[in-house]
Amino acid sequence: MSKLKTLYQSSLGKKYIMALTGLGLFAFVIIHMLGNLQIFLGPDPINSYAEFLKSKPALLWTARIGLLAIAALHITSAIQLIMINRRARPVDYSTDKIVAASFAARTIIVSGLIILMFVIYHLLHFTFGAVDPKFLRYEDYLGRHDVYRMMVEGFSNPFASAFYIVSMGLLCLHLTHGVSSTFQSLGLKSRAYVAAIDRLASISAGVIFLGNCAIPVAVLAGLVK
Amino acid sequence: MNLTLKVWRQKDASSSGRFVEYEARNIIEEMSFLEMLDVVNEELVAKGEDPIAFDHDCREGICGTCGIVIDGSPHGPWDATTTCQLHMRAFKSGDVITIEPWRAKAFPVIRDLIVDRSAFDRIIQAGGFISVSTGGAPDGNAIPVSKDDADMAMDAAQCIGCGACVAACKNASAMLFVSAKVSHLGLLPQGEVEQDRRVLNMVRAMDAEGFGNCTNIGSCEAVCPKEISVDFIGRMNRDYRRALLRNE
DSSP: OHHHHHHHHSHHHHHHHHHHHHHHHHHHHHHHHHHHGGGGGOHHHHHHHHHHHHTOHHHHHHHHHHHHHHHHHHHHHHHHHHHHHHHHOOSOOSSOOOOSOOHHHHTHHHHHHHHHHHHHHHIIIIISOOSOGGGGGOBOTTSSBOHHHHHHHHHHSHHHHHHHHHHHHHHHHHHHHHHHHHHHHTTOOOGGGHHHHHHHHHHHHHHHHHHHHHHHHHHHTTSOO | OOEEEEEEEOSSTTSOOEEEEEEEOSOOTTSBHHHHHHHHHHHHHHTTOOOOOOOOSSSSSOSOOOOOEETTEETOSSTTOOGGGOBGGGSOTTOEEEEEOOOBTTBOEEETTEEOOHHHHHHHHTTOSOOOOOSSOOOTTSSOOOHHHHHHHHHHHTOOOOOHHHHHOTTOBOHHHHHHHHHHHHTSHHHHTTHHHHHHHHHHHHHHTTOBOOOSOOHHHHHOTTOOOTHHHHHHHHHHHHHHHHOO
């Protein structure tokens, strides 16, 4: 217990929590994207995938509660770190000069906040059906929840798609700094791997952006209907 | 050359400071930045005014005493250069130069451009040393050190503790300094035995002083007059993780 307490109270420990929870969320984003890309295979695969997930409530709810906890820890640590950091520099310089910091690094808080708002909207949109209640009532010919139709109709709204694409852009930005920082914070970024890790961060962020944006773009272009 | 200086003047730690403009006249480009301030100060003293207080000692870039934020950059515009080694050829006649102290909660301003950096001393006291028995000097090369380790330890040992990393970091984080000290000692066999205790205690001391956290943006590395790499921060993150798992 005292180890956990030291971990939680120390600056480096909070960074570990930030990194590990970030890694968990990153893994979720990849799995979620792979699941969603099944839309390009037609209605059957994605509807049966959704049916499969729903048929395992223990697994589904463990994953959901786990994700919620991970997200909550990520956000709590972020707020704690931001507050400590603000206190550490109470007086600013007269000239606001940016030294070395990348755009992604400087905007990590803003991109994180907008991604959080997007996640809430996204859940209301497709998980809770709060945006359009009939989304959850669509059924395919086998009586399964018609996820395919829900996605096509959801992304047919250009505003919803635009918000989605902008959010994916910000997620991509967040990850270019976040993924490489994860390795640095966990002490896994030794000198020999710096370039490789930074490249991995950029490539994975780019793949996530393109993969996720392919869906609303295909729907709007009428390629998936 | 003639310059206009906007200098932070603050009577003591409890007063609030303000910028005051001064003219620096007949400055020659071979002067160092501190010599330029000496010239300005001589004029101020002749007029019966208080000279601008700034820290300095060796004036050859190795002691870590000097340090001023010049136009928003700790130690000024040149890479890998302390304030005392910055020369006036970096500027041109007519320039307006803003001169401020390091800004961090853990480095309170004592007077004008001088800050209290004893927070660094307390971090060193918490573990930045090697415990050895006294006695005769050990034989040279009695303890073998690999070339790679020796090189890396020397890179870390370059740190002069000036605090520019803290000054540059938007979070006023001291992690570049602490990681350099932790790595420099921990990489060598003489210091390795105490590494767990060292990293745990030094990080605890660093947090207690009110420094911020690293957000991996690299401003510290960019301004460091000794070019200490942020790789050492990664190394400290690893050493701390290992120490935490093994101890307490």
